[in-house]
Amino acid sequence: MPEIKKIATRESYGNALVELGKEKEDLVVLDADLAAATKTGIFKKAFPERHIDCGIAEANMTGIAAGMSTCGYVPFISTFAMFVAGRSFEQVRNSIGYPHLNVKIGATHAGISVGEDGATHQCNEDLALMREIPGMVVINPSDDIEAKAAVRAAYEHAGPVYLRFGRLAVPVINDRPDYHFEIGKGVVLKEGTDVTIFATGLCVSSALEAAEKLKEDGIDAEIVNIHTIKPIDRELVIASAKKTGKVVTAEEHSVIGGLGSAVAEVLSEEAPTKLLRIGVEDVFGESGPAKELVAKYGLDGNGVYEKVKKFVK
CATH class of the missing domain: 3.40.50.970 (Thiamin diphosphate (ThDP)-binding fold, Pyr/PP domains)
Known part of the structure; x- marks a missing residue:
């Protein structure tokens, strides 16, 4: 490869x-x-x-x-x-x-x-x-x-x-001729039917990696890149949640107040859906090699995969 x-x-x-x-x-x-x-x-x-x-x-x-x-x-x-x-x-x-x-x-x-x-x-x-x-x-x-x-x-x-x-x-995951950036508009990177993973920042590549592993387990994950946390793409969040019936958010940020909270706010108002927030739990970080920390806090591809698999199953 x-x-x-x-x-x-x-x-x-x-x-x-x-x-x-x-x-x-x-x-x-x-x-x-x-x-x-x-x-x-x-x-x-x-x-x-x-x-x-x-x-x-x-x-x-x-x-x-x-x-x-x-x-x-x-x-x-x-x-x-x-x-x-x-x-x-x-x-x-x-x-x-x-x-x-x-x-x-x-x-x-x-x-x-x-x-x-x-x-x-x-x-x-x-x-x-x-x-x-x-x-x-x-x-x-x-x-x-x-x-x-x-x-x-x-x-x-x-x-x-x-x-x-x-x-x-x-x-680099967006290297394609049709890539278009617009403030407030999410991007569907992969269509799916069983669960939606809304990801942002470095967790977008982690979500894509997790989707490949989930596929081997018979789980068809939809991956949505939410690059704009505010204003969030409410229409896309609602449509994808209604489509798959289960939602996961993944972010290199506290699970409090970031993407997970933004998505939860939209869903609770418009389309109540079972939700799992992946991110840094209510803790401070620590010193260590970046890649090892990303893995320890469950934000790499394998970490997202394990949590989504458990959530869906």
């Missing part, structure tokens, strides 16, 4: 900013002393006059971006998810969300796959925090292609957008 191409979505973010920067002179990038890690250093090299290093002052960076957005710029602020969603939550809420300013948030190093940096840096709460801010669009791309498309879509969207990127290289 040919080797599967893997790219970290934080790399995709940096490359997408450069490509977009060539076309859009009003695009500016702000970073909080982490340009090498967030990959905005790629943009800094190409457009040094449009890159601002704000130092280790994330809240201040958020305020600067808010101000720049009122002067005709489209700022992308960049730092680790833990720092922008956690440390700067008040500034994101009050300085960007409340006045509904045109600021884009590039949050890298999200989830358990941050690895050795441990629990203090593994933000498994960001989707919940950002989803709660009125008017905030929340996007969690699954691979390199989707991440690049999401950056462009975020620029074109009028209003605040939270973009979630990972440190760990993940399989």
